Amino acid sequence: MTEMEEALKLRFGDDVPELTEDLSNSDFPAALAARRSHRDFKPDPVDPELVRALCALALCAPSKSDLQQRDIVILDNAGQRAKLLEIIPGNSWMDTAPAFLVFCANNRRQRQLSEWREIPFANDHIDTFFNASVDAGIALATFMMAAEAIGLGCCPVSAIRNEAEKVSDLLNMPAHVFPIAGLALGWPAKEGRISMRLPLAATVHTDHFSENGISENIRAYDRRRAEAQPFSYQRGADRFGEVEEYGWSDDKARQYAVPERVDFGAFIRAKGFNLS
Numbered sequence: 001m002t003e004m005e006e007a008l009k010l011r012f013g014d015d016v017p018e019l020t021e022d023l024s025n026s027d028f029p030a031a032l033a034a035r036r037s038h039r040d041f042k043p044d045p046v047d048p049e050l051v052r053a054l055c056a057l058a059l060c061a062p063s064k065s066d067l068q069q070r071d072i073v074i075l076d077n078a079g080q081r082a083k084l085l086e087i088i089p090g091n092s093w094m095d096t097a098p099a100f101l102v103f104c105a106n107n108r109r110q111r112q113l114s115e116w117r118e119i120p121f122a123n124d125h126i127d128t129f130f131n132a133s134v135d136a137g138i139a140l141a142t143f144m145m146a147a148e149a150i151g152l153g154c155c156p157v158s159a160i161r162n163e164a165e166k167v168s169d170l171l172n173m174p175a176h177v178f179p180i181a182g183l184a185l186g187w188p189a190k191e192g193r194i195s196m197r198l199p200l201a202a203t204v205h206t207d208h209f210s211e212n213g214i215s216e217n218i219r220a221y222d223r224r225r226a227e228a229q230p231f232s233y234q235r236g237a238d239r240f241g242e243v244e245e246y247g248w249s250d251d252k253a254r255q256y257a258v259p260e261r262v263d264f265g266a267f268i269r270a271k272g273f274n275l276s
């Protein structure tokens with residue numbers, strides 16, 4: 001079995017597609033199959049020019065209608081980094097990252113174009129928020145792929161949205177510009193590990209969306225994952241008790257029993273978006 005096949009099997013279980021020769025003979029898909037997030041970095045710096053080059057590559061990603069509604073803020077100043085950490089305590093691992101960036105959605109520029117050209121902006125509805133968010137997400141993923149391709153490690157940080165308003169103020173983001181996620185970047189100090197994924201039977205559909213066998217598939221995934229990569233503790237045990245077989249579905253259900261970012265909608269509205 002090739003390394004790529006091994007990685008895919010570990011992630012998805014037995015239901016992995018057969019790999020064609022063109023996939024097998026290419027380094028990038030194999031690296032993608034084995035990718036993982038990194039939260040522990042060597043102290044070695046990442047050359048600022050390299051970070052800018054990776055930003056350029058990230059912004060080569062496609063963009064809805066060529067609107068280019070995403071920007072990147074590189075946190076270069078140590079004081080800014082420290083302030084960001086203060087805003088989101090409990091993420092001290094981020095301290096070890098030699099570089100940190102914030103990906104943001106920017107629908108402001110589009111509105112400015114309309115203003116400058118004295119043309120009505122006729123799309124003040126939720127799609128603008130959505131399109132800018134998707135553009136920023138794609139740029140984030142593309143940045144990661146480029147960085148990982150040269151051995152850098154990254155971890156996105158949506159925890160910055162726990163305090164979206166404070167982060168936005170810290171970074172001087174105006175109306176219609178908001179943070180999507182941070183990105184910790186550096187040379188990995190540890191190997192890390194491939195994280196397992198739901199089976200393709202649950203997540204890839206043909207011709208129409210289907211939930212056939214969904215709960216069995218998820219239970220099987222729970223068991224497979226509990227065997228190979230058990231959770232180190234049972235979340236919310238004081239509230240939900242301890243169960244014998246604790247799997248991904250238990251963990252995610254328990255995670256979302258606690259309200260998270262309930263004020264995010266209000267923040268986005270305050271940024272000037274009409275979410276209807």
Ligand SMILES: Cc1cc2nc3c(=O)[nH]c(=O)nc-3n(C[C@H](O)[C@H](O)[C@H](O)COP(=O)(O)O)c2cc1C
Pocket residue numbers: 035036037038039155156157158159160181193194195
């Ligand atoms: C949009 C986004 C936000 C994330 N936010 C955080 C975060 O705030 N803190 C964190 O430790 N990991 C964060 N992650 C990393 C995920 O936890 C990680 O991708 C997931 O556990 C799967 O692991 P893998 O990336 O190694 O495959 C985020 C990932 C994404 C895509």
